Amino acid sequence: xxxxxxxxxxxxxxxxxxxxxxxxxxxxxxxxxxxxxxxxxxxxxxxxxxxxxxxxxxxxxxxxxxxxxxxxxxxxxxxxxxxxxxxxxxxxxxxxxxxxxxxxxxxxxxxxxxxxxxxxxxxxxxxxxxxxxxxxxxxxxxxxxxxxxxxxxxxxxxxxxxxxxxxxxxxxxxxxxxxxxxxxxxxxxxxxxxxxxxxxxxxxxxxxxxxxxxxxxxxxxxxxxxxxxxxxxxxxxxxxxxxxxxxxxxxxxxxxxxxxxxxxxxxxxxxxxxxxxxxxxxxxxxxxxxxxxxxxxxxxxxxxxxxxxxxxxxxxxxxxxxxxxxxxxxxxxxxxxxxxxxxxxxxxxxxxxxxxxxxxxxxxxxxxxxxxxxxxxxxxxxxxxxxxxxxxxxxxxxxxxxxxxxxxxxxxxxxxxxxxxxxxxxxxxxxxxxxxxxxxxxxxxxxxxxxxxxxxxxxxxxxxxxxxxxxxxxxxxxxxxxxxxxxxxxxxxxxxxxxxxxxxxxxxxxxxxxxxxxxxxxxxxxxxxxxxxxxxxxxxxxxxxxxxxxxxxxxxxxxxxxxxxxxxxxxxx
Numbered sequence: 256x257x258x259x260x261x262x263x264x265x266x267x268x269x270x271x272x273x274x275x276x277x278x279x280x281x282x283x284x285x286x287x288x289x290x291x292x293x294x295x296x297x298x299x300x301x302x303x304x305x306x307x308x309x310x311x312x313x314x315x316x317x318x319x320x321x322x323x324x325x326x327x328x329x330x331x332x333x334x335x336x337x338x339x340x341x342x343x344x345x346x347x348x349x350x351x352x353x354x355x356x357x358x359x360x361x362x363x364x365x366x367x368x369x370x371x372x373x374x375x376x377x378x379x380x381x382x383x384x385x386x387x388x389x390x391x392x393x394x395x396x397x398x399x400x401x402x403x404x405x406x407x408x409x410x411x412x413x414x415x416x417x418x419x420x421x422x423x424x425x426x427x428x429x430x431x432x433x434x435x436x437x438x439x440x441x442x443x444x445x446x447x448x449x450x451x452x453x454x455x456x457x458x459x460x461x462x463x464x465x466x467x468x469x470x471x472x473x474x475x476x477x478x479x480x481x482x483x484x485x486x487x488x489x490x491x492x493x494x495x496x497x498x499x500x501x502x503x504x505x506x507x508x509x510x511x512x513x514x515x516x517x518x519x520x521x522x523x524x525x526x527x528x529x530x531x532x533x534x535x536x537x538x539x540x541x542x543x544x545x546x547x548x549x550x551x552x553x554x555x556x557x558x559x560x561x562x563x564x565x566x567x568x569x570x571x572x573x574x575x576x577x578x579x580x581x582x583x584x585x586x587x588x589x590x591x592x593x594x595x596x597x598x599x600x601x602x603x604x605x606x607x608x609x610x611x612x613x614x615x616x617x618x619x620x621x622x623x624x625x626x627x628x629x630x631x632x633x634x635x636x637x638x639x640x641x642x643x644x645x646x647x648x649x650x651x652x653x654x655x656x657x658x659x660x661x662x663x664x665x666x667x668x669x670x671x672x673x674x675x676x677x678x679x680x681x682x683x684x685x686x687x688x689x690x691x692x693x694x695x696x697x698x699x700x701x702x703x704x705x706x707x708x709x710x711x712x713x714x715x716x717x718x719x720x721x722x723x724x725x726x727x728x729x730x731x732x733x734x735x736x737x738x739x740x741x742x743x744x745x746x747x748x749x750x751x752x753x754x755x756x757x758x759x760x761x762x763x764x765x766x767x768x769x770x771x772x773x774x775x776x777x778x779x780x781x782x783x784x785x786x787x788x789x790x791x792x793x794x795x796x797x798x799x800x801x802x803x804x805x806x807x808x809x810x811x812x813x814x815x816x817x818x819x820x821x822x823x824x825x826x827x828x
Contacts, residue, residue, distance in 0.1 A: 264354075271353045272346040276316035279345025279373055283338060286377035289386050316342040337380060345373060348501060355505050360403055365504055367396050368455055372497035375448055379493030385444030393451040400455075417453030417461040422446050425465065445492040452500045460503050467499030468492065523549040529584070529642050535610060536641055540603030543584070543642045588638065589645040593669040595632040597657065599649045612637050618807055618824045619774060621741065625811040625821070626775035660782075660805075660826065668826065670782060670807070671772030677779060678771040684818045685768055685808060688735040689783050692823075695728045695746075700753035702726035737811055737819040770807075777812040782826065 284300055287293075300309045320339040327334060348369050356362040371393040375385045397414060401407040426446055449468075453461035472495035479490075527545040536542065559567045559580045567580045591606070593599050599606045613635045619626055638645075649657040649669040660668045702725035710716050711726040729750070736743045770782040784805040809822040 267353060267358070268350050271349045273316075275345040275347070275349025276342040277345075278349070278370055279342045280316045280338070282345075282370060282374040283341045283377045286374050286386075286389075287381055289388070290378055290382035290384065317346075337377075341373070341377060348373070351501075351505060364396070364400050364455075368393065368504075369501070371396065371451070372448075372500055375444075376491075376494040376497045379444070379491040383491055385448055385493050387447075390444075390447050390451055394454070397451070397454040413457040414454035417456055417458040418450040419453070420458045421453050421461040421465055422450040425449060445496060448493060448496050452496065452503075456500070456503055463506070464496065464499040464503040467502055468495040471495040471498050523547045531640065532642060533638060533640060535601065535604060535606075535638055536643060538604035539601070539643055541643070584642055586639075587641040587643070587645055588665075589636075589641065589647065589667065590665060591636045591647060591667045591669075593634055593649055594671060595634050596652050597649050597669055597671070598652075599634075599636070599647065599669065601636075601638070602643050602646045606636055608634065610636055618780070618809055618822050619778075620822075622778060622809065622811060622821055625778040625813070670770040671774075671780070673769055674771045674773065674779075677773060678768065678781070681771070681779065681781075681810065681818055682768050685781060685783065685810065686766070688732075688810075688820045689766075689785075689806075689808075691728070691732045691735060693785075693787070695732045696753070698725075698728065698753075700725055700729065700750045702729055702750070704750065735820055737813065737821045740821045742820060742822055774809075777815075778809065778821070780807060780809050782807050 317339055320334065320342075323334075325334050325336065325339070326332060349366060352365045352369060353362060356365055371389055374389045374392075378389065379385050401411060404410045429446070449461065449465060452464050456464055472490060472492055475495060476490050524547040525544070527547055529543055529545060532542075557578075559569070569578050569580050589601070591599060591601070595608075611634045618633070647659060647667050649659065651657060651672045653672075655672045657669045657672060660670070701719075701721045703722055706718070706722075706726055708730045710718075711723060711730060729746075733743065733746055736746060765784070765786040767784050768781055769784070771779060772781070773779050782805060786803045805826040807824045807826055808820060810818045811821045812818050
């Protein structure tokens with residue numbers, strides 16, 4: 256699933272590249288110390304020529320080599336290019352394995368095996384030896400992998416056959432060549448290394464690895480001879496075997512029968528459409544596909560697993576003598592809301608009005624006199640049973656990328672990009688209205704609707720202080736709202752409901768205003784989010800509460816005068 260999320264893919268690849276380069280740098284240093292008889296655990300990294308201890312700026316993979324021009328900062332000695340090329344190769348190996356195996360236990364196994372092979376290669380290049388301790392690490396890794404294998408006995412049998420079969424066969428060939436040539440054609444370390452790779456790849460994979468290693472070894476030998484290398488000089492076969500193992504790992508499959516990986520030779524059909532795929536998914540940039548394998552002459556119980564080791568149950572027998580297995584792919588759902596002039600893409604597919612479940616004026620309904628001819632409808636899309644992990648992107652009409660607001664119910668919402676100049680001009684008005692809305696809605700109504708606005712604000716008229724305060728909250732809120740709107744009528748009819756409100760004090764922890772956008776010459780929308788602590792009476796006792804919510808607000812300016820609230824709608828975050 257990694258490739259279905261572009262940002263996650265890039266992020267993980269960058270981390271894998273950095274990790275691979277650092278690991279290669281460490282392994283190169285460790286191999287040099289082993290070859291030269293130095294302690295692996297004691298002592299700090301130093302220049303091979305002058306022995307000067309290296310500082311932190313000298314140990315950054317690739318960057319340090321390039322910054323110093325490939326020379327020691329202390330003595331000026333030229334550094335071996337193997338250092339930087341090893342780090343580059345380490346980064347490439349780790350990234351390629353990540354893209355092949357995705358994030359799984361198989362990836363961890365592949366990275367650890369790659370580390371063993373890199374260490375063996377560095378040691379072989381440095382001193383024409385492959386230390387037994389590195390090979391032992393590979394053996395331990397294989398034994399540990401058996402505990403996580405779905406069919407450990409099957410993998411052990413295939414691994415031993417791949418290790419002994421290929422290594423012993425090559426030993427016989429090398430013995431004949433040594434006799435004919437009168438010198439050693441291949442060292443014992445390389446044979447033991449092939450035994451280790453055989454444990455992981457089986458006999459077919461290890462034979463493929465050996466063929467590749469021979470090809471790479473011949474190419475490297477010819478290149479060395481062409482550059483004036485010493486005639487008859489030994490050839491380090493460790494890097495060729497490691498390179499062959501890398502290619503073999505990338506060519507392997509992630510489907511297993513009884514612990515043995517399936518190969519390309521067993522593929523009967525590729526790119527099979529997934530069943531019941533929604534029409535919208537066929538337009539995605541990357542569409543998941545199935546692969547059909549055919550395996551004949553299998554006896555006994557059969558266990559099918561994926562690369563993560565999860566067992567796959569067989570489908571119902573179709574009656575043709577063929578047992579079918581389907582990967583247990585997850586299914587996804589997504590709901591999206593956005594203004595009609597916003598371009599929304601789902602996994603690279605542009606959503607159109609024909610894909611929408613609904614389209615209406617939404618919160619702007621009834622305000623056509625102020626929004627003008629602009630069709631800022633609210634469009635809603637909903638898709639179920641997707642095989643692809645939803646990747647939703649949106650952009651405004653001018654190309655500005657929009658950030659989504661995701662609600663608790665999974666609803667993905669987009670708003671127009673924020674207009675900074677508009678926000679600066681009207682935020683005070685919006686804040687004034689919203690503060691009065693909170694003051695009114697959080698406290699019980701104890702007023703008298705028979706009292707007029709003039710009477711409430713006339714200090715010479717005697718009345719109960721609680722009544723006066725309640726009526727001032729009521730009229731103060733109405734004064735901020737356009738009198739011809741449903742919002743105005745809603746507040747007028749809300750007094751009975753407000754009797755049950757019981758807040759005694761409200762303290763704002765956070766109050767933010769964003770997403771200011773014109774939807775007409777005399778109309779704008781914005782979003783307000785707040786967090787508030789308040790104390791309320793509940794069954795004759797006071798309790799403390801925390802309130803968090805968001806609202807989308809609409810303001811209009813009739814006749815070029817002041818701004819008034821015209822609509823508000825709760826946003827579930």
